[in-house]
Amino acid sequence: MPSRHRQFRVRRVLVVLFLSSLTICLWLNHLSFTGQVTWGTAATAQSPNPSQLVQKGIEHYRTGDMQAAIAVWQTALSDYQSTNNLTNQIIVREKLAIAYQQIGRFEATIDQWKHAIANARQQGAFVQVGRLQTELAQTYSRLGQNQDAIALLCGASEINEDCIQSEGSALQIARKLSDRQGEAAALGSLGEVYRLRGNYDKAIAVLETSLKITQEINLLAYRSSVLNGLGNAYSGKAQLNEQRAGSAELRGAKIKESEFIEKAGFNYIKALNYFNNSLEITRAQNDRPGQMQGLLNLIQLYYRSTNLKLPNTLNQAEQALQEALSLLERLPDSANKVFAAINLAELEQPVVKKSTSLQTQCPSRKLEDAQAEKLLRTAVTIARNIQDSRSESFALGKLGHLYECRKDYNKALEFTQQARFAADQNLRAKDSLYLWEWQAGRIFKAVAKESEAMAAYERAVTTLEDIRSSLLLAQRDVQFSFRDTISPLYREFARLKLERAESLSIASQAYQTELDSALDAIDSLKLAELQNYFGNDCVFAVFDQERVDDLEKEDTAVFSSIIMEDRTAIVVSLPNPEHKLNPKTRRRIKKFQWISDTAELKEGIKKFRLDIQKFYDPTDPFLALAQNLYNWIIHPFASDLDAAQIETLVFIQDGLLRSVPMAALHDGQDFLVEKYAIATTPGLRLTSPKPLNVQGLRTLALGLTEAATIDGEKFQPLANVTDEVDQVTQLFPGSKKLLNEQFTPQSLEQELKQAVYPIIHIATHGQFGTIPEDSFLVTGRNQKITITQLESGIRRFSTGSEPVELLALTACQTGIGDDRATLGMAGITVQAGVRSALASLWYVEDASTQELVARFYNNLRSSMSKAKALQEAQKTLIHQNKIHPTQWAPFILIGNWL
Missing domain, CATH: 1.10.287 (Helix Hairpins)
Incomplete structure (x- = not known):
């Protein structure tokens, strides 16, 4: 399930992301390019020559000659500036902004919109101010600067993205001045921003309001664009439901899996209807660029939804493809035409298969190879004709990739080098430059x-x-x-x-x-994965190497894993033995070994996770697997660990290895935790290096003992949670507890507002899923708090000088084989600014949890490190209580282990 339709989504990133992803498409000013421009008589009388230049520029624009259009418009603008003609300055700046955006010069685009807004303010033309702010917001959104876009459109607060319609925002201006067209535009753009941020329900609500306005004022051209936006929003929602189905499958929640698949099918049908309605309007208006965008959207949707068995999708996809190919020849030259040609050339057969990256593998193209090459060569020619280095870069790069797949490395390198050169001509084309540097690297490697x-x-x-x-x-x-x-x-x-x-x-x-x-390199990837998982604008605190050195004590070894397709590297960082003789020799010594078979490793991890939870099986089937994992990961470095007198092991895990309870690895005699304190962290530079100060610790303890139902899923009562919460609060004076109905998302937020708690202990059912939307904690009153809401609340109300030292989540679970779920668990420490987290990889019977937690906190109060406190608690359960590993192994310490 997680790989379902991945090949098509990757393609969208490499091409569609760099297209004009906004379906609003600058409609407020686009109309001036489709009809004769009417100039004010005063302007014409004063400056007939610049008005003729503007008209000449429009003719250049229609034929796709952006550079020529820009040149004459710049001359006209200078003339209007010399006569202080603000009205026509605004008109020309609008056209310049659109033309610059067409050729990827976004800094120039933003500059023109800002100057146009300033000119409109000078004139007191506030309706125009609002509309121009909407245009500028679209540019910001296209660049990924969504918060800036929302602020321009409706003045969102710093805390969240809710629209507050602040004074001077585009939406507030439009509504205050009864500018219905401007209101529809602002809402349409706002809906697109929400969609791009993944907030589909909010996007749909806003876009539907925009659609209603376009119907009321009969703005037909704009309506097709909003319909397109709604189609994209429902399509995105369908993909999200498919991802949630995959997450439910990994958790074994079959009913939820079926429910999400059904929702995905419903969403795809909604998207299909909106796209068809939009295409119908663009056909009636003979809007060829709009038709092309609609057809591409339909083709993508048809192929994406093949697994859902929507009626006759492949036949309809073929018809849409042939229509798009025919239409392409009749489009005027533009950057969008270049990308449309690339999209069609790169279109793949709708076959579901596992894939890591379409950029590095050779696709099974829908079109014949020769036809795809012809389209890409046409794209190159058009891009050169309109002098758009950015689109030229993509066309050349894809042509190079086509030859790479043919193993014609000389031609592949020739086109790739040309793509690199074209990308380098435009600073904003770095989004393609890295692709072609990478492609060149692969080609050079292929030829040794x-x-x-x-x-x-x-x-x-x-x-x-x-x-x-x-x-x-x-x-x-x-x-x-x-x-x-x-x-x-x-x-x-x-x-x-x-x-x-x-x-x-x-x-x-x-x-x-x-x-x-x-x-x-892998640390950079891990940071990207965390940003990717949480999907917001949060900037993680990254500590410099000097601070990281404070973490790596003399008794600590750091294990890093790097998973490749065929084999996996284990790198261990050890104290430098010379450091004891010369304290200035701080640099640590690193060694590495390969695990020869990644597939075998992954299967071993999955089976280990399943078998270790079979506490009822007296044969302990997990032990053989625990020893295999020990031999793969630890044994090659065992003598080094002994020689360096290592006491603490810190794991920076990659992929599926994040789901391994390292404490339960076995050397044939003992569990790993019996010899070493163990912790895990997303990365050393993401780990706060400050040791725990046990003075003044107090706890906000929250728990749920009652059964609950969340989104139709039932959660069993936790009988021992009351005792667990009582023990925690009694250990630390000044603590507070909230149980059952007292524990709600609202009460948690209220407590965080009122006081600083160094420890937040939450004893309730929780699950970490493939996406943040499926990662939540169960609270009282059959409510839930998502992991995103939790980290946002902690980050918002904890101060920089007094961050949360420890967040304990003692009844969580992750899906077996779901590396993204454990990514979310690991990421909460850096995302929320928490120094450490204690969490469980799977649900544990709460009586054992209660004992482990009590011993952990008692150990912590005696000035043990956090890792040592957990180790001693786990060893007690092993030796004194003879408890099966399923009851103590899933508890992992994340983040700072000091």
Whole structure:
């Protein structure tokens, strides 16, 4: 399920993300390009020459010659500025902004919109101010700057994205001045922003209001655009429900899985109807660009929904494809035409298959190879004719990829180098530059040019680092595919570094440098994954190396895993033995080993997770698997750990390894936790290095003992939670507890507002799913608090000087084999600004939880490190109580272990 339709979503990231993703498409000013421009008589009398220039520019624009249009409009603008003709300055600036956006010059676009807004304010033309702000907001949204867009449209608060209609916002101006067209435009753009942020219900509500207005004022052209937006919103909602079905499948929730699949089918049908209605309008108006956008949307939807068995989808998709190919020849040259040609050339057969990245694999194209090549060459020609280096870069790069797939590496490299050059001409084309550097690296590697390959990969990673955050946030509804798209780049780069290290002496500095580079690449990927999972504009606190050194004590070893398609690397960072002789020698020593078969490792992890929970099986089937995992991950470094007198192991896990309860690994005699304190962290640079101060600790303890039903799913009562909460609050003076009906999302927020609690302990059912929407805690009154709401509340109300030291979630569970679920669990520490979290990988009988928690907090009060406190609590359950690992192994410490 998680890979369902992934190939099509990845394609959307690589192409559609860089198209004009906004369906509103600048309709407020687009009309001036489709009909004769009428100029004010005063303006014509004063400056007939500039008005003729403007008309000439419009003719250039219609034929796709953006550069010529810009040149004459700039001349006209200078003339109007010399006569202080504000009215016509605004008109020309609008056209310049649209033309600049067509060729990817977004800084110039923003500059023109801002100047036009200033001119309109000077004139007191406030209706125009509101409309221009809507246009500027669309540009910001297209660049992934969604908060700026919302602020312009309706003045959203800093806390959330709800529209507050602040004074001077586009929506407030339109409603105050009864500008219905401006109101429809602002609402349409706002709906698009919400959609791009993944808030589909809010997007649909806003777009439906916009649609109603367009019907009331009979704005037919605009209505087709809003219908298109609604189709995209329902399509995004359908994909989200498919993802939720996958998450439910991994949890074993069959009823919920069926429910989400049914919802996805309903959403796809809604999307289909909206797209068809929009296409009908654009056909009636002979709006060819609008028709092309509608057809592309329909083709994508038909192929995306094939698994849902919607009626006659493949036949309809074929008809839409042929119509799009015919229509393409009749479109005027433009950047959108270039991308439409690329989209059609790259279209794949609707076959469901597992994939990591379509950028690196050769697709099974829907069109014949020769036809796809012809389309891409046509795209290159058009892009060059309109002098749009950004679209030219994509067309050349895709042509290079086509030859890469043919293994014609000379031509592949030729076109790829041209794509790199074109992308480099425009700073905003970095979103393609990293792709072509990466592609060049693959080609160089294929022809055994190692140094050139490494240099290209390094340039790709460096370029991506500059733009990663904006790309991650640009379009929320394709986040899954974006993670899958960029992940192979980081992993391939790390692999090259590791393979180079293999050829070097372990004692050499070069060996250490290559391992550092590999780990840095994977750390960057982990940060991207966290941003990707939570899908918001939060900037994580990243600590510098000097602060990280404070974490890596002399008794600590750090294990990092890097999962490749065929094998997995385990890298261990150990104290430098010279440090004891010379304290200035702080640099740690790194070593690595390969696990030879990633597929075998993944199957072993899944089976281990299943078998360890079979506490009723006297044969302990998990033990053999626990020993296998120990031999793969720990054993190669066992002598190093002994020699360095290591007491604490910190794991920075990758992918499915995040779901492994490392405490339960077994060396044939003992569990790993019997010898080492254990912690896990998303990354050292994301881990707060400050040790725990046990003075003044107090707890906000919340719990639920009653049965609950959330979204139709039943959760059993937790009889021992009352005792657990009582014990926690009694250990720390000044603590407070909220049980059952007292524990609600609202009461939690109220407590966080009123006081600072260094420890927040929550004893209730919780689940972490593939997406944040399916990660929540059950509260009283049959309510829930999503993990996003929880981290937002903690981050908002905890102060920088007194952050939450520990967040304990003691009755959680993750789906077996769901690496994204554990990513969400690990990420809550850095997302919420919590120094450490204690959580469970699966639900544990609450009597055992109560005892482990009580011992953990008692140990913590005696000034043990957090990792040591958990270790001692787990060892007590092992030795004194003889409790099965299913009852103590799932508890993991995340984040700061000091």
